[in-house]
Amino acid sequence: MTTEAVRAMPETTMIAVEHVRKSFGPVPVLKDISLSVPKGGVLSLIGPSGSGKSTLLRCLNLLTIPCEGTIRIGSHAMRFGPDHRMPRDRDLAAFRSTVGMVFQNFNLFPHMSVVQNIMEGPVTVLGRGRDDARDLAVRLLDKVGLREKADAYPDRLSGGQKQRVAIARALAMQPEVMLFDEATSALDPELVGEVLSVVRQLASEGMTMVLVTHEIAFARDVADTCVFMRDGFVVEEGPARQIIEDPQQAATKAFLSHFHKAAV
Amino acid sequence: MTYEWDFSFLLQYKGLIAIGALYTIGFTIVTAIAGFVVGGLIAVARLADARVVTLPLLAFIEIFRCTPVLVQLVWIYYALPIVIGVELKPATAAFIALTLYGASFFAEIIRGGIASIDTGQWDAGRALGMRRAALMRRVVLPQALKRMIPPLVNQVVLQLKNTSLLSVLAVPDLLYQGQLITSATYKPLEVYTMIAVIYFIILFPLTTLAHGLERRLAR
Incomplete structure (x- = not known):
């Protein structure tokens, strides 16, 4: 079904997904997914709800454990299937610490201040000193434009501010890859821009990213590659601009037509 | 004929009453802590996926939640020794019963x-x-504990009141001492009024604290 995968084989592949399958009980959600993202690449995953794109994203950092297949991030690879044992808590944690993730509902820790939220990973997981971690946290807050909110608690922040803190928290682990799971879907429209501009900045700095998004225009402008999923399959993939402006598959055209109508 | 209230005779029993109060408070503290620890272990074990673990624990919890603590107390004192072949002192039986009873509730709260x-x-x-x-x-317990505090305090209040059942096994708690004084003086009205007042004086600050915490945490 895939259109000619015209992506030139990159020297360094940062994310590789091979033949991943996932079922929840009897319900298959991912049916033999393979894709790869080069170092510094930005991939957007689009598709109707229930297409499996969020599940695929969660498989990339093993928040959801695939039933079969291989997930590779940088030099860490994990294989799943009947012949492979369920990975241990320690191995899962080590794998996840190299992947940053940003959630639709922010999931900040409400009992910690902004700066403590950002320090939590470096201190608890990486064992860095508190002063050191605080310096890093303040630098990251500068980067997302929220330095003055360092000592505020999450319930005092707007949605856009929360999401920028969540991005800083993920970056504090100095991940090789960042995953965004509908990071702007819970935001009021006027707050979407401030979050997208941080994502855009990360892209320009060469961060490897996978975005699950409904912001089709954003997917077109920031991502180099776009994957359209439906019913647990990759229907179409290719350069983002081409997929979004000139889709070849009927299902992709049908899906995108909703957005074109709304956007123009 | 009106009854002549006279509390003055109680003064000569202040030693007995003090011992009773100490037993009541002491048993509450010890069984609340032991019950919290056992309940915490049960709660964490129940989060496991394995049904071999969770089902027996669920059975334990329901048995202790669905039988009166008085029945448990008497059963553990009279029947358990026959089952396990070890004689139990009244205080030991009382400790076991109140700890496990408390644990079954603490476990569900936690x-x-x-x-x-x-x-x-x-x-x-x-x-x-x-x-x-x-x-x-770092993440789950600090948030969960905050939500657990009001129901935990309420459970401790109940736990303290349940210690009055210890008198059945002749453990010298407040109520048992009251019965003792009553049989020596034939003045149940004054004695039980005083016992009730002492319970109130101990518990009222605790329930006030629980209310205050609830209000503060609700914000």
Whole structure:
């Protein structure tokens, strides 16, 4: 079904997904997914709800454990299937610490201040000193434009501010890859821009990213590659601009037509 | 004929009353702590996926929640020794009964508190690379404990009142001392009024504290 995968084989592949399958009980959600993202690449995953794109994203950092297949991030690879044992808590944690993730509902820790939220990973997981971690946290807050909110608690922040803190928290682990799971879907429209501009900045700095998004225009402008999923399959993939402006598959055209109508 | 209230004779029994109060408070503290520890272990074990673990624990909890604590007390004192072949002192039997009874309720409060934490918090901690124990300690428990405090205090209040059942096994708690004084003086009105007042004086600050915490945490 895939259109000619015209992506030139990159020297360094940062994310590789091979033949991943996932079922929840009897319900298959991912049916033999393979894709790869080069170092510094930005991939957007689009598709109707229930297409499996969020599940695929969660498989990339093993928040959801695939039933079969291989997930590779940088030099860490994990294989799943009947012949492979369920990975241990320690191995899962080590794998996840190299992947940053940003959630639709922010999931900040409400009992910690902004700066403590950002320090939590470096201190608890990486064992860095508190002063050191605080310096890093303040630098990251500068980067997302929220330095003055360092000592505020999450319930005092707007949605856009929360999401920028969540991005800083993920970056504090100095991940090789960042995953965004509908990071702007819970935001009021006027707050979407401030979050997208941080994502855009990360892209320009060469961060490897996978975005699950409904912001089709954003997917077109920031991502180099776009994957359209439906019913647990990759229907179409290719350069983002081409997929979004000139889709070849009927299902992709049908899906995108909703957005074109709304956007123009 | 009106009854002539006269509390003055109680003064000569102040030693007995003090011992009774100490037993009541002491048993409450000891069984609340032991019950909390046992309940906490049960709660954490119940979060496991294995039904071999969770089903027997659920059975334990329901047995202790669905039988009166007085029946448990008497059963553990009279029947358990025959089952296990070890004689139990009244205080030991009382300790076991109140601890396990408390544990069955504490376990549900703790499990409920942990389960009430949004799964997104687990996701966020896992995504940072936190391991299960760290995630529990750093993220889940600090939030869950806050929600658990009011029901835990309420359970301690009930626990203290339940210690009055110890008198059945001749453990010298407040109520038992009251019965003792009554049989020596034939003045149940004054004696039981005083006993009730002492319970109130101990518990009222505790329930006030629980209310205050509820209000503060609700904000």
